[in-house]
Amino acid sequence: MATGTYIVEVDWNNDGTFTGTGETVTSRTLHVEFTRGRDLNSQLTGKSVVGSLQLLLNNQSGDYNSYNSASPLTGSLLPNRLIQLRATGPSTATLFRGYIDRIIPQPSVKGLDTVLIEAVGPLGFVNQKRVSLPILLDTDTGSAIGSVLTQAGWPTGAAYRDIDAGETTMRRVWFQQEAALKAMQTIEESEGGWLREAANGRIVFENRARRGISPYNASTGTFTDAAGGSLVYTNIVQQDPLPFIFTELRATIQPFTLGATGTLWRSRDTGTLVPTLPASGTFVLWAKYPNTSAAADAVGVGTWITPTATTDYNVFTDTAGTGTNLNTAVALTVATFGNEMRMLFNNTGTAFGYITFTQARGVPLLLQEPVGVSQTSTSTIYGTRTLPSRAQWIPNIDEGKAWADWNLQVYEDPTIHLEMTYVANRDNSHLTQAIVRDLSDRITVIATGTRSNLGFGRDFYIETIKQVIDGDRTHTVTYLLSEAVQRSDMWIMDTSDLNTRCRLHY
Amino acid sequence: MQATLLMEVIVEHGHWAQVSYRRLISETYGRGGWGPLPPDIQIIGTINASINHGRWIAECPIAGCGAAYIADSTDPLFICYQCGRGWYTVIFPPQKTAIEQLLLRRPRVGNHPSSRNWIPGETVAMLAAENARRGIR
Numbered sequence: 001m002a003t004g005t006y007i008v009e010v011d012w013n014n015d016g017t018f019t020g021t022g023e024t025v026t027s028r029t030l031h032v033e034f035t036r037g038r039d040l041n042s043q044l045t046g047k048s049v050v051g052s053l054q055l056l057l058n059n060q061s062g063d064y065n066s067y068n069s070a071s072p073l074t075g076s077l078l079p080n081r082l083i084q085l086r087a088t089g090p091s092t093a094t095l096f097r098g099y100i101d102r103i104i105p106q107p108s109v110k111g112l113d114t115v116l117i118e119a120v121g122p123l124g125f126v127n128q129k130r131v132s133l134p135i136l137l138d139t140d141t142g143s144a145i146g147s148v149l150t151q152a153g154w155p156t157g158a159a160y161r162d163i164d165a166g167e168t169t170m171r172r173v174w175f176q177q178e179a180a181l182k183a184m185q186t187i188e189e190s191e192g193g194w195l196r197e198a199a200n201g202r203i204v205f206e207n208r209a210r211r212g213i214s215p216y217n218a219s220t221g222t223f224t225d226a227a228g229g230s231l232v233y234t235n236i237v238q239q240d241p242l243p244f245i246f247t248e249l250r251a252t253i254q255p256f257t258l259g260a261t262g263t264l265w266r267s268r269d270t271g272t273l274v275p276t277l278p279a280s281g282t283f284v285l286w287a288k289y290p291n292t293s294a295a296a297d298a299v300g301v302g303t304w305i306t307p308t309a310t311t312d313y314n315v316f317t318d319t320a321g322t323g324t325n326l327n328t329a330v331a332l333t334v335a336t337f338g339n340e341m342r343m344l345f346n347n348t349g350t351a352f353g354y355i356t357f358t359q360a361r362g363v364p365l366l367l368q369e370p371v372g373v374s375q376t377s378t379s380t381i382y383g384t385r386t387l388p389s390r391a392q393w394i395p396n397i398d399e400g401k402a403w404a405d406w407n408l409q410v411y412e413d414p415t416i417h418l419e420m421t422y423v424a425n426r427d428n429s430h431l432t433q434a435i436v437r438d439l440s441d442r443i444t445v446i447a448t449g450t451r452s453n454l455g456f457g458r459d460f461y462i463e464t465i466k467q468v469i470d471g472d473r474t475h476t477v478t479y480l481l482s483e484a485v486q487r488s489d490m491w492i493m494d495t496s497d498l499n500t501r502c503r504l505h506y
Numbered sequence: 507m508q509a510t511l512l513m514e515v516i517v518e519h520g521h522w523a524q525v526s527y528r529r530l531i532s533e534t535y536g537r538g539g540w541g542p543l544p545p546d547i548q549i550i551g552t553i554n555a556s557i558n559h560g561r562w563i564a565e566c567p568i569a570g571c572g573a574a575y576i577a578d579s580t581d582p583l584f585i586c587y588q589c590g591r592g593w594y595t596v597i598f599p600p601q602k603t604a605i606e607q608l609l610l611r612r613p614r615v616g617n618h619p620s621s622r623n624w625i626p627g628e629t630v631a632m633l634a635a636e637n638a639r640r641g642i643r
Contacts, residue, residue, distance in 0.1 A: 035613075035615055038613075039611070039612075039613040039642060040613065047641075047643070048641060049612075049613055049640050049641045049642050050639070050640040050641045052621070052640075054620075120640070123641055124639065124640065124641075127638075127639060127640075127641060128639075179638060181641040182638070182641070182643075185641065185643070419615070419616070421616070464613070464615055466615040466616060478615055478616050480615060
């Protein structure tokens with residue numbers, strides 16, 4: 001039996017490295033497994049969920065018990081510590097990189113004490129944050145994903161992000177206190193791309209064209225049921241194709257327009273209720289829009305106007321606004337978002353003040369009449385199976401129609417969806433595949449032999465990966481696969497041959 | 507009872523077993539050395555059903571016993587084949603359908619939907635919040 005060499009590491013001291021005391025836990029590892037990728041192996045309806053890793057360690061020492069003051073890790077057994085599983089043989093690669101979610105000691109009075117450590121992938125880390133964005137105008141989906149990641153505190157740089165420029169340019173997009181992952185999923189839907197986690201811990205945003213180009217248009221390994229094949233699988237399940245078939249696709253386009261500049265918000269408090277601003281003190285007010293004074297079709301603020309003293313706010317030494325005006329001693333800092341403006345008043349003077357008047361002006365963003373588009377199959381074999389698009393930011397009717405056209409071509413007929421398992425310990429070739437293959441890699445599956453008798457040999461994309469490694473280093477890999485050709489046979493200028501690749505992509 | 511295909515459901519006894527729940531209990535109870543099943547007219551307590559890896563289970567309440575069946579909401583009774591205690595009424599939560607719907611959104615890779623778990627006390631809102639944290643829609 002071939003065995004891989006693995007290293008499991010936790011950055012207990014949170015210094016960004018794995019060199020500290022007790023940070024390599026390989027020798028204590030009893031079991032580790034992880035899952036990463038889509039919730040469903042459909043390139044249309046399957047979207048990434050947060051990756052997860054479960055690590056079972058020998059805890060006979062009690063090192064991983066958070067209340068054990070004798071542990072060398074006391075005070076460091078905390079969530080959000082970086083954790084990674086990597087292999088150094090027969091190939092070198094990171095298999096999972098994420099962040100600790102839970103540490104659960106499992107004492108056994110008579111047996112072996114263990115600890116279960118659960119971790120999430122980088123999307124789970126990011127999703128702890130809520131984001132607010134100002135209304136972005138004519139922004140491509142990749143840029144918008146980048147903005148959300150930055151708002152959520154995710155580092156920039158190639159070690160953390162692999163973000164395609166979007167094929168779709170959204171006319172307007174904004175978020176108000178939205179969970180970061182949910183916000184990005186709305187952008188992902190509008191692109192028709194894929195937001196995912198890479199094995200090395202990067203957050204990846206694939207635009208909808210990525211799989212049509214190198215290296216995603218070439219198979220990286222052939223798995224077969226043939227006796228003597230160099231890569232063989234031990235189990236294969238052809239999934240029910242019906243949930244993946246759609247004969248009618250519908251999209252809704254929501255146009256916007258800008259309204260007239262005006263006062264959008266006003267503080268109504270007067271007298272003793274007005275905010276106080278002590279000397280050297282600060283006060284934060286949030287102007288919110290739409291509010292009860294807004295038009296029924298108002299949804300946000302296209303542009304906030306930076307408030308100016310006297311016109312938009314006044315600070316006096318008394319609540320009635322008849323004493324000494326302190327505006328010159330007040331510094332105002334604003335931050336603007338789609339539905340809010342944060343106003344930070346800072347009294348730099350020595351007199352006690354009252355904010356007697358505040359308003360916020362701007363250009364409201366108004367909804368226009370939504371437009372629906374659809375495309376329906378002429379085939380009646382599968383009946384009416386309707387998929388309404390969940391995309392929120394489709395920019396125009398043409399693109400909505402193109403989305404429906406393209407996906408109808410792909411999904412009006414059955415496509416093959418597989419669950420395939422192999423034992424990596426068969427030999428080093430299998431181990432190498434287990435170690436280096438990642439999501440979106442293209443592989444070939446041959447199922448024409450008598451062992452499976454499924455009658456096809458085709459290319460597939462890896463949509464979900466599950467790997468299980470036990471203490472004896474038995475290593476099992478399961479992939480959820482979607483058929484590749486429908487996505488990658490779009491017409492590509494200067495590459496595609498006539499009459500072989502004729503689907504028009506959008 | 508006819509076994510059904512393993513569709514995407516939170517599994518109860520009838521979804522997978524070839525024999526009825528009552529017959530399974532009877533056979534395992536007998537194999538445990540407890541003889542024929544006593545009449546189910548004397549209920550000595552209740553057990554809250556829980557969900558473990560995508561299965562409704564009823565677990566023996568006796569500390570340290572650990573015996574469990576995959577539960578059956580159409581025959582919600584339990585008697586322990588290991589320690590012989592019973593009968594208990596198995597209580598399914600009033601929000602059973604909502605709980606199942608939320609857990610079924612959690613992806614399954616392979617035969618073990620290890621993230622589909624629920625214990626009594628967890629609210630529907632808590633499950634929904636967990637789903638949201640994991641990006642599950």
